[in-house]
Amino acid sequence: MHDAVVVGGGPAGSSAALWLARYRRPVLVVDSGEHRNRWVDQAHGYLGFDPMHPGHFLDVAHEELGRYAEVAFRSGRVDAARREDDGTFTVEVDGELLATKRVVLATGVRDVFPEVDNFFEHYGASVFHCPTCDGYEARDRAVVAFGWSEQVVGFALTLLGWARSVAVVTDGRRFEGDDRHRERLAAQGVRVLEDDAVELLGSRGDLRGVRLRSGDVLPCRLAFFTIAHEPASDLDVQLGCAREEDGCTAVDEQGATTVPGVYAAGDMTPGLQLVQVAAAKGTVAGVACAQSLRGEGGIRPGRENEVPGYVGPMTEYEDAERPGAERLDRIEGEIDEIRNRVADQQGENEPRFIQEGELSEDEPVDDTIAPPG
Numbered sequence: 001m002h003d004a005v006v007v008g009g010g011p012a013g014s015s016a017a018l019w020l021a022r023y024r025r026p027v028l029v030v031d032s033g034e035h036r037n038r039w040v041d042q043a044h045g046y047l048g049f050d051p052m053h054p055g056h057f058l059d060v061a062h063e064e065l066g067r068y069a070e071v072a073f074r075s076g077r078v079d080a081a082r083r084e085d086d087g088t089f090t091v092e093v094d095g096e097l098l099a100t101k102r103v104v105l106a107t108g109v110r111d112v113f114p115e116v117d118n119f120f121e122h123y124g125a126s127v128f129h130c131p132t133c134d135g136y137e138a139r140d141r142a143v144v145a146f147g148w149s150e151q152v153v154g155f156a157l158t159l160l161g162w163a164r165s166v167a168v169v170t171d172g173r174r175f176e177g178d179d180r181h182r183e184r185l186a187a188q189g190v191r192v193l194e195d196d197a198v199e200l201l202g203s204r205g206d207l208r209g210v211r212l213r214s215g216d217v218l219p220c221r222l223a224f225f226t227i228a229h230e231p232a233s234d235l236d237v238q239l240g241c242a243r244e245e246d247g248c249t250a251v252d253e254q255g256a257t258t259v260p261g262v263y264a265a266g267d268m269t270p271g272l273q274l275v276q277v278a279a280a281k282g283t284v285a286g287v288a289c290a291q292s293l294r295g296e297g298g299i300r301p302g303r304e305n306e307v308p309g310y311v312g313p314m315t316e317y318e319d320a321e322r323p324g325a326e327r328l329d330r331i332e333g334e335i336d337e338i339r340n341r342v343a344d345q346q347g348e349n350e351p352r353f354i355q356e357g358e359l360s361e362d363e364p365v366d367d368t369i370a371p372p373g
């Protein structure tokens with residue numbers, strides 16, 4: 001029985017595992033090695049590592065995890081997961097069944113790509129999907145935005161915050177926006193071409209343009225696309241976790257899903273989809289998961305009884321019920337006894353103890369008496 005199985009070894013899952021390990025929880029990380037930005041030459045905006053190569057970043061992260069005896073790493077895919085009647089879980093990794101007390105899902109999302117020749121030659125070097133991640137690289141350059149839904153309007157206008165010019169190519173479909181949308185784009189000099197993009201021209205890192213079905217070449221140095229992305233796995237659904245309307249797994253502020261004992265982090269949960277955010281969400285979920293294993297927190301209120309070994313957040317204990325409260329009372333009693341004994345020996349009513357903030361040359365400290373602990 002593992003304490004926790006983390007599914008996904010990207011930034012979110014690796015962070016969750018790191019913090020579970022630091023709480024001394026035996027944790028198994030299962031990763032199929034398809035992290036979302038594996039196509040990218042450089043990822044940006046991670047404080048202290050800007051820019052960084054995503055593969056190298058994860059290699060370092062996994063090496064760090066490998067230094068913890070509590071962490072086991074397995075390459076493979078979790079195909080199925082279920083919650084047992086006793087509140088534990090069974091996950092199936094490449095046909096093998098593993099038992100665990102907790103599950104952390106960090107399986108990310110999968111992008112839908114446009115069908116254009118040479119797409120993968122340029123993807124991650126000059127072709128991107130996220131203006132937040134790579135808009136800065138588009139500054140003062142001619143950019144093409146692929147998309148046909150209303151969403152492409154905001155997308156193209158956002159890109160104008162960096163780019164010299166933006167043209168929308170609908171990839172052969174009809175633009176789904178209305179006249180108002182067209183006017184807004186036209187007012188900013190954004191052309192909408194209801195044409196099919198058939199080929200990206202140039203070599204990796206040196207995009208020269210997009211060849212259209214009509215034969216025209218649209219010169220550009222960068223291209224962005226907004227089509228769709230979807231959850232990379234349905235393990236959350238298999239486990240009974242609720243999803244948000246947009247398909248993200250619903251979590252509370254501790255990364256707890258609606259199923260007690262299951263946590264989720266990273267791109268599969270609501271919010272910004274960035275490496276640093278994914279790592280931070282993994283930290284939150286990993287800590288909450290570890291605390292729940294100590295019976296101390298990290299479980300949604302009202303669901304406590306559904307998780308084995310859970311006794312409740314530390315902060316909610318009445319003094320008398322607090323674990324270790326008895327021991328603390330005993331120590332306090334011992335301190336009082338010593339105080340009284342010393343006071344008797346010194347013939348004083350009250351012995352002098354070192355009080356914080358009272359050290360001064362005018363009042364020499366009596367260091368013959370130190371309270372235990």
Ligand SMILES: Cc1cc2nc3c(=O)[nH]c(=O)nc-3n(C[C@H](O)[C@H](O)[C@H](O)COP(=O)(O)OP(=O)(O)OC[C@H]3O[C@@H](n4cnc5c(N)ncnc54)[C@H](O)[C@@H]3O)c2cc1C
Pocket residue numbers: 007008009010011012013030031032033034035036037039040042043044045046076077078079106107108109111124127128129130133134232233235265266267268273274275276278
């Ligand atoms: C082209 C591109 C450029 C980007 N540029 C930037 C950037 O510059 N800066 C930035 O901050 N962010 C960038 N991002 C976003 C960034 O990649 C994500 O926010 C980040 O990778 C999310 O981390 P994650 O751990 O949630 O998911 P991922 O990194 O996708 O990791 C999920 C892991 O789970 C594994 N997995 C999935 N299903 C299973 C399963 N069933 N069993 C076992 N393992 C499984 C996958 O193989 C994968 O390794 C970019 C993304 C793309 C696509």
